[in-house]
Structure formats: C-alpha cells, structure tokens
Amino acid sequence: MGLTEKQKSVLSVTIREPCRWNISVGAVRSGKTYLDYYRIPQRIFISDPRGGIAIVGNTVASVERNILSPMRGIYGEKLVGRVKGGGYVRLFGRDCFVIGAGRSGNADKLQGSSLSYCYGDEITTWSEGVFRMIGSRLDRETSVFDGSCNPASPSHWFKKFLDKGVPGGSVRVSGFTIDDNPALPKGFAQALKREYAGTVYYDRFILGLWKNAEGVIYRQFADCPEKFICKMAKNIIMADMGVDFGGNGSATAFNVTGYTAGYRQIYTLEEYYRKGIMSPAELERDFADFVKRVRKKYPMLRDIYCDSAEQVLIRGLQNAAIRERLPVEIHNARKGEISQRIRFYNAVLSDGRYKILAQCKNTIAAFSQAVWEGGSLDRRLDDGSVNIDSLDAQEYSTERRMKDILDVMRKE
Secondary structure (H helix, E strand, O other): OOOHHHHHHHHHHHHOOOOOOEEEOOOOOOOOOOOOOHHHHHHHHHHHOOEEEEEOOOOOOHHHHHHHHHHHEEEEEEEOOOOOOOEEEEEEEEEEEEOOOEEEEEHHHHHHOOOEEEEEHHHHHHHHHHHHHHHHHHHOOOEEEEEEOOOOOOHHHHHHOOOOOOEEEEEEEEEEEEEHHOOOOHHHHHHHHHOOOHHHHHHHHHHOOOOOOOOOOHHHHHHHHHEEOOOOOOOOOOEEEEEOEEOOOEEEEEEEEEEOOOHOOOOEEEEEEEEEEOOOHHHHHHHHHHHHHHHHOOOOOEEEOOOOOOOHHHHHHHHHHOOOOOOOOOEEEEOOOOHHHHHHHHHHHHOEEEEEOOOOHHHHHHHHHHOOOOOOOOOOOOOOOOHHHHEEEEEEEHHHEEEEEEEHHHHH
C-alpha cells in the first residue's frame, strides 16, 4: 500500500526540513504511524553515527506490535531484526535501543548515552520522566525526535510540551483526522464514527482534538435510560459473570451478561449488590445461592471472572463452587485499563447493542451516574458517592469478549 498525499507531504517536509521534534497527532487509523514505517529508515541512514538510536513505546511489546512487526513485513528480517535480551534490535544496519516508556525507570539504560535519533510511539501513554530523560540525551547538533500519539486531555503534560516546546528545540506538529486515510476499508471509518459518537473519544480519536474527559461518562444512557432498559432477553446462547469484592465504603457486586448469536445483542441479565464488609462465609453462601438461581434461567453460564486483587476470596469462591457442585469455572479478571472498558461500553451503547434488564436497578443507576474525575488523567470518579462496583463487575464479565465484539461491529 502506498502513501497518501497527506503522508507524502508530512514525510517530505520532515525529512527535508527537520525540526528537533517532529510529532504527528491525531485520530486512530488516520495513517500517522504508517508514514513512520518509511520515515524511520531514512532517519537511521542519515543520523550521526556517533550517537545512538532509540525506538520507544509504552512497552517493548507495543513497540514490537505497532512498529517493528509491520516494518518487518515491509523490509524483511534482514533489515528489521528481533528484539534481543537487554532491549536491543538491529535496524537497517544499526543497533538500536528498544524502550518501554510507561514506567519512569525503564529509560535508565540511556543514562550517559548520546542519541542522534529517537522514534516515539503512543507518547501520551509515557511517563513524563522518561520523555524528559530522552530529551536530555538528544544532545547532538543534528539530533532528531520523530513520534506520534492520539490526543488526550488539553492539560496532559505532552500537550503542554507541544505548546511551549523547549529552549533551542523547534517543534513541528502535524495533525491527522480519520478522513485523512482514504485507504481504510469501505465503511470502516463510518463504523468508528458510530462507535465513538457522543463521547470525548469522538473528538480525540475521530477528529484528532485535545479534549477533556469531563462530566457524565455514558451521556447517551444518562440522557435516555429507557432506550437501553428492557423487560426480557431472548435467544441467549452464552453467559458470563463478573465479581467485584466490596469492603469499607464499597459494595460486593455480581453481574451476569448474556449474548445472542454473533453478539447481535448484549444484555445485563442479573445482578447482586451488597454494601459493606461481608464475612467469607457470607460471601461464599451468597455467591453459591446467586449462581444456582441464575443457572436455573441461564444454564449456559460457565465462566466467572473475579477481581484478581483478592486471591484469598477467589479461592473461597472456588471452594464453594466445588462444595456446592456448581458447574462453573472461576478465573481472574483481566482488569485492563478502565479507559478501554469505558470506550467499549460507549461503543456498544452507541450501536444499540447493549441493554440492561429492568430488575438490575443498581447497574442502571451506575451507568446513569458515572462521571469523570476531571484533570489530565482519564479517571472516573471513585470516591464512594457513585456506584463503581456494579460497573467493575459488569466490565469483568465482558472483558474477554470485548475485542471480538468490537471486531464484529466494525465489519458490519
């Protein structure tokens, strides 16, 4: 696949007239990273051999997935090697550092080094300390940094850097929207627009704008909850359950989610909600009673995903399941980033794919009342004033299917 006119323009100007910092900011799937598969080798070929080269992402695994693997597909293994122990890779004849910047200590290997070139992926997911460390290593007269990111909050540290720059270091920012990539499969961009409609993620991931996450999280639900509430669910063929354990000021919550064929509909079928501290015996008794009751209606319930922070309680539930001869398997929940879980539920709400049965009043209230904490980080308010526990249990019940469901939505 060739480069778009937008990509050719950005590539040409940043190679011919490079600034110290060359940053592509914008929408998902807008082509901003694809152009770097062609910019990186050119930079390496012309970089000062007296300085080192670093390829940096949120994690070493994300660098492999987002940058090295696609480039290997273009240029082959002789030019794009594999990451070796110690975090090095052979790229176009040069040994390069590979660094995960999500944690502040991960760039320690660069101390004392001089960099002539650095490429940065997903910069808004980095630790600011790593970014500052890398900046201090770009100390040669011709040192250059190229990078890309999706926008975040306007108060994010990286947005402040782009606005202010650094003394003696010029900054060029190239903006991208999803419509800058005409190579996307037919209908894919429209599917993403529908997926993010009415949320802060539309501004960020479709329009490429720096926007605050503030106010109500699930605006579509809060504005018209009756649109997403139903009295019964039909044609359920799969069901999973999520468990969030309570404590001081929080509740223990169980949520059961059911799916129709092809994930055409997703339902919250049943819930349990109890505030305050429970003894292990009470928890195990209520858990067993709940599972028995649910399985009478939904015998396809097999897998239960629990908050992995509470291993002792999980073992208690596993023992209860054995003791009561419950035909279920109990697993640790994945507990992925909350922002990803929020994006998923905004997507299925926007698509009309998600419904809550009317008797699940705590889950209905949780979706209606969830709000952003505010500030530079995308955090939902969790100060005890709103019900986060039902949301956690609901998310745990669907996490392992989220990617498959989104893939189905984007292909329809």
